Amino acid sequence: MQQLVSVTLSALLAAGLYATMAYGLAVIYGVMRIINLAHAGFMMLGAYVTFTLFSRFSLDPFIGLVVVGPLFFFFGVVLYRAVGKSMARSGATPSIESLLLLFGVWLVLQNLAYVIWTGDTQSILTSYTMKSIEIFGVHVGVPSVFVFLASAASLIFLNVLLKRTYLGKAIRAVTQNRDAALLSGVDADRISATAFGLGTAFAGIAGGMLSTLMAFTPDFGRSFLLKAFCIIVLGGMESVTGVALGALVLAVLENVLGAYTPVPTSLQDAVSFALLFVALVAFPQGLPALFARFERKAIR
Amino acid sequence: MPADAVISVRGISKRFGGLLALAFIDFDVMPGDIFGIIGPNGAGKTTLFSCLVGAVEPTSGEIRFRGERIEGLPNHAVVKRGVVRTHQIVRPFREMTVMENVAVAAHFGAGRRRGADAARRVRDVLGRTGLAAEAHALAGTLTIGQLKRLEIARALATEPQVICLDEVMGGLNPAEIVGAMSLIRSIRDSGVTVLMIEHHVHAVVGLSNRILVLNFGQKIAEGPPQAVLKDPAVITAYLGDN
Amino acid sequence: MKAFKASLWAASAIFVLAAPRFLDRGTLNDLWNLAFAVILASAWNLLGGFAGQVSLGYSVFLGIGAYTTVLLSLRGVDPFLTLPLGAILAAAFSFVIGLPAFRLRGPYFTIATIGVAEAVRVCASSVSFTGGSSGLRMPAGSFDFNLNYFSMVVLAILVVALAAYIKRSAFGRALAAIKQDIDAAEALGVNSTRFKLAAHALSAAVVALAGSLYAINFQYIAPGSVFDFRLSLSIVLMPILGGVGTVIGPVLGAIIFSTLQIKLLSIPALRDSFLFIYGGLLILVMLYEPHGLVGVGRRLAALAASAFGTNRRIPDAG
Numbered sequence: 069m070q071q072l073v074s075v076t077l078s079a080l081l082a083a084g085l086y087a088t089m090a091y092g093l094a095v096i097y098g099v100m101r102i103i104n105l106a107h108a109g110f111m112m113l114g115a116y117v118t119f120t121l122f123s124r125f126s127l128d129p130f131i132g133l134v135v136v137g138p139l140f141f142f143f144g145v146v147l148y149r150a151v152g153k154s155m156a157r158s159g160a161t162p163s164i165e166s167l168l169l170l171f172g173v174w175l176v177l178q179n180l181a182y183v184i185w186t187g188d189t190q191s192i193l194t195s196y197t198m199k200s201i202e203i204f205g206v207h208v209g210v211p212s213v214f215v216f217l218a219s220a221a222s223l224i225f226l227n228v229l230l231k232r233t234y235l236g237k238a239i240r241a242v243t244q245n246r247d248a249a250l251l252s253g254v255d256a257d258r259i260s261a262t263a264f265g266l267g268t269a270f271a272g273i274a275g276g277m278l279s280t281l282m283a284f285t286p287d288f289g290r291s292f293l294l295k296a297f298c299i300i301v302l303g304g305m306e307s308v309t310g311v312a313l314g315a316l317v318l319a320v321l322e323n324v325l326g327a328y329t330p331v332p333t334s335l336q337d338a339v340s341f342a343l344l345f346v347a348l349v350a351f352p353q354g355l356p357a358l359f360a361r362f363e364r365k366a367i368r
Numbered sequence: 369m370p371a372d373a374v375i376s377v378r379g380i381s382k383r384f385g386g387l388l389a390l391a392f393i394d395f396d397v398m399p400g401d402i403f404g405i406i407g408p409n410g411a412g413k414t415t416l417f418s419c420l421v422g423a424v425e426p427t428s429g430e431i432r433f434r435g436e437r438i439e440g441l442p443n444h445a446v447v448k449r450g451v452v453r454t455h456q457i458v459r460p461f462r463e464m465t466v467m468e469n470v471a472v473a474a475h476f477g478a479g480r481r482r483g484a485d486a487a488r489r490v491r492d493v494l495g496r497t498g499l500a501a502e503a504h505a506l507a508g509t510l511t512i513g514q515l516k517r518l519e520i521a522r523a524l525a526t527e528p529q530v531i532c533l534d535e536v537m538g539g540l541n542p543a544e545i546v547g548a549m550s551l552i553r554s555i556r557d558s559g560v561t562v563l564m565i566e567h568h569v570h571a572v573v574g575l576s577n578r579i580l581v582l583n584f585g586q587k588i589a590e591g592p593p594q595a596v597l598k599d600p601a602v603i604t605a606y607l608g609d610n
Numbered sequence: 611m612k613a614f615k616a617s618l619w620a621a622s623a624i625f626v627l628a629a630p631r632f633l634d635r636g637t638l639n640d641l642w643n644l645a646f647a648v649i650l651a652s653a654w655n656l657l658g659g660f661a662g663q664v665s666l667g668y669s670v671f672l673g674i675g676a677y678t679t680v681l682l683s684l685r686g687v688d689p690f691l692t693l694p695l696g697a698i699l700a701a702a703f704s705f706v707i708g709l710p711a712f713r714l715r716g717p718y719f720t721i722a723t724i725g726v727a728e729a730v731r732v733c734a735s736s737v738s739f740t741g742g743s744s745g746l747r748m749p750a751g752s753f754d755f756n757l758n759y760f761s762m763v764v765l766a767i768l769v770v771a772l773a774a775y776i777k778r779s780a781f782g783r784a785l786a787a788i789k790q791d792i793d794a795a796e797a798l799g800v801n802s803t804r805f806k807l808a809a810h811a812l813s814a815a816v817v818a819l820a821g822s823l824y825a826i827n828f829q830y831i832a833p834g835s836v837f838d839f840r841l842s843l844s845i846v847l848m849p850i851l852g853g854v855g856t857v858i859g860p861v862l863g864a865i866i867f868s869t870l871q872i873k874l875l876s877i878p879a880l881r882d883s884f885l886f887i888y889g890g891l892l893i894l895v896m897l898y899e900p901h902g903l904v905g906v907g908r909r910l911a912a913l914a915a916s917a918f919g920t921n922r923r924i925p926d927a928g
Contacts, residue, residue: 103717103720103721151893151897154896154897163716163717164662164664164716164717164720165896165900166896167664167717167720168664168846168850168892168896169892169893169896169897171889171892172888172889172890172891172892172893172896173889173893174889175843175885175886175888175889175892176885176886176889176890176893177889178885178889179882179883179884179885179886179889180886182882182885183882290728290839291728294724294725294728297721297725298725301721332736334732334735334736335732335733335736337728337729337732338728338729338732338733338736341725341726341728341729341732342725342726342729344721344722344725345710345711345722345725345726345729348711348714348718348721348722348725349710349711349713349714349722421797423793423796423797442796442801443793443796443797444796444799444800444801444802445801447796447797447798447799448799452797452798452799453797455794455797459791459793459794459797460791460794461786461787461790461791461794461795462790463786463790464783464786464787464790468783468786471780471783472783472784472787472795472798472800473798473799475780475783475784476780476784476798476799476800476801477798477799478799482780486780522798523798525798526798526799
């Protein structure tokens with residue numbers, strides 16, 4: 069029983085972070101039909117910027133996120149203005165050229181981090197890094213709780229943004245039915261720039277949060293990128309609630325495998341990468357489409 | 369169903385999400401037919417062709433080609449058996465020459481030709497479709513009329529027994545339409561059964577010996593051209609209720 | 611023009627084959643590296659360039675070849691006899707990945723290959739028979755540089771010749787059709803899955819051969835070296851730089867890439883700028899000339915043709 073509570077709790081806490089990390093990828097995909105490999109680079113950069121704010125200006129990493137978010141939004145818009153034009157295609161499936169282009173951006177970001185922060189492993193040690201609190205009789209690290217709260221806060225913020233503002237509504241419209249939205253006169257360029265900014269901001273925030281949980285190097289981010297892919301593939305590449313669902317599925321699976329099976333921790337990443345492969349092949353339209361198919365079968 | 373039909377379709381339907389694009393269609397095509405398929409936009413004509421060649425899998429029903437069931441087979445397997453289609457919106461391999469475009473069909477269609485044998489077939493088809501002069505031009509540089517002929521040329525190069533032509537006259541000028549009509553007749557005369565979707569009612573009536581009319585996925589009429597055009601249901605579908 | 615091209619190819623082949631007679635060991639090492647790069651780039655190009663299926667997971671096949679050779683050599687098998695087995699295993703594995711993954715299109719396929727490559731890398735570092743993170747050493751006394759040199763160079767020549775042959779064959783036309791419009795290809799009778807699997811298996815086998823020769827030459831391998839993501843990256847970068855889908859593109863890319871690597875390593879200030887340069891090149895190519903150097907060449911030729919008023923066709927780089 070104790071273990072079940074513990075597994076459920078840690079899965080839930082991880083799911084918050086995973087959703088933040090995956091949402092950044094999903095919003096860019098939804099609006100521009102681009103698979104943003106630079107996402108990994110921005111997560112890594114988010115970790116380093118949070119680290120610098122912490123070590124140079126003694127800014128608490130979670131307060132630092134308030135700086136990281138807008139800063140990375142700006143980075144995203146700048147990147148879109150620099151290379152976005154060549155990526156704006158109308159096709160239904162993303163182009164391999166844009167994928168490779170953003171792959172190049174990722175490499176450049178990695179090298180940038182090497183130059184600024186060297187290749188040494190860095191980590192953030194706050195007064196609460198080693199502390200834990202008790203929830204339902206289970207000990208949970210304080211940083212994981214903070215990460216969950218921060219994720220929840222950013223996702224709620226995002227939801228309000230998408231539901232209440234004009235740009236947010238436009239982003240949702242373009243994501244759900246691109247052609248119809250573009251025909252009805254939304255400014256594709258501005259929407260795309262905003263989406264790119266939002267996606268990058270979420271990458272930075274996710275990276276900042278990750279930096280409070282684990283050590284990082286400029287190479288950091290690739291495994292989380294793959295997890296984020298796994299999530300948006302599971303959740304369907306377009307829907308926001310789907311992303312949360314996918315994050316939960318991945319987090320539960322990882323924690324259950326870790327707790328109840330003899331799969332060693334060193335192989336846990338391999339499990340999620342393999343899951344990515346299986347998910348891509350088995351449900352190309354994601355879990356929501358799968359559910360929809362079952363519903364239709366049941367009706368027929 | 370008639371034993372000598374080339375194509376027999378029974379109860380074919382196709383559902384896309386909530387939309388029933390084709391609803392339980394039956395028809396037979398006899399050898400040597402030019403079988404016209406008409407209907408307003410969105411009637412399900414192209415979906416019907418897609419089902420016939422296996423580009424999409426029908427939700428229900430069966431399709432027989434010379435008695436063999438072919439529904440559910442992949443597109444390439446249907447082509448190898450001798451049923452091929454052209455695309456309404458042309459889909460050339462733009463970075464290949466016209467000759468190479470047609471060669472792909474000669475290599476991998478029902479004829480499965482290689483080397484000099486394939487090259488002969490390609491030359492022959494390019495001659496018949498009036499593309500010989502463009503053989504070495506990149507497909508991306510052709511005019512729309514030429515691209516429509518390239519669609520037909522590639523389909524012919526697969527050496528089909530049944531060819532499904534999807535609006536091959538769309539976007540052509542009157543002179544080109546006359547040329548296309550005589551090309552279609554010559555295809556039929558060479559022993560290939562023709563199914564054609566066409567918006568030019570005049571051209572369909574002039575060419576076809578039987579016509580199938582679809583509206584909102586339903587079959588509303590079938591028969592010889594003149595009889596079909598007098599059918600009240602067809603007139604309503606095209607002109608509205610009043 | 612055709613005869614000129616053919617004789618240029620032949621002269622290069624003769625030059626690298628005769629090189630051990632007049633070049634020093636250091637230069638031969640560079641040529642060995644170049645041949646290795648040419649093999650990887652040309653092999654990847656069979657699937658990624660000809661058929662347009664961009665895989666970022668080719669380190670897996672290199673690793674399979676290298677590990678087959680080292681593990682069998684440690685059990686007393688002659689290293690060169692292990693080559694065919696490594697190739698067969700890699701082709702078989704390519705089939706296992708490809709059969710499900712080729713249902714995916716474009717970038718989705720690419721993502722799936724990253725997933726596979728990372729899963730394999732993580733597994734390889736945590737199981738014991740690969741030597742874990744400390745790696746494995748070849749048994750002593752099996753080193754003959756000239757033999758290594760010739761095997762790599764001959765393989766490189768064969769692979770380029772194979773690519774040139776495939777490009778002109780019906781198989782090559784099927785791959786090109788798949789790349790340009792997979793549905794239209796299917797509609798003309800091309801069994802796209804079969805041809806993608808064939809191209810994947812062929813290129814996987816070739817990369818595994820190169821991996822075996824790599825292990826024989828360096829006498830030491832570790833999951834971190836042969837399953838490295840950066841290796842997969844450079845395999846992709848070379849053909850893209852040179853020009854995907856052509857025969858000469860990957861060769862040009864490999865030449866530039868291995869020259870860059872040698873030059874960069876010799877300049878301390880630039881040693882840490884690998885990724886800047888690779889990433890920057892990738893961005894430049896994608897932004898300005900997706901056909902790489904071959905595309906630049908075609909543009910220059912077209913420019914020259916129009917400047918001199920001749921009516922020559924743009925030469926197809928074959």
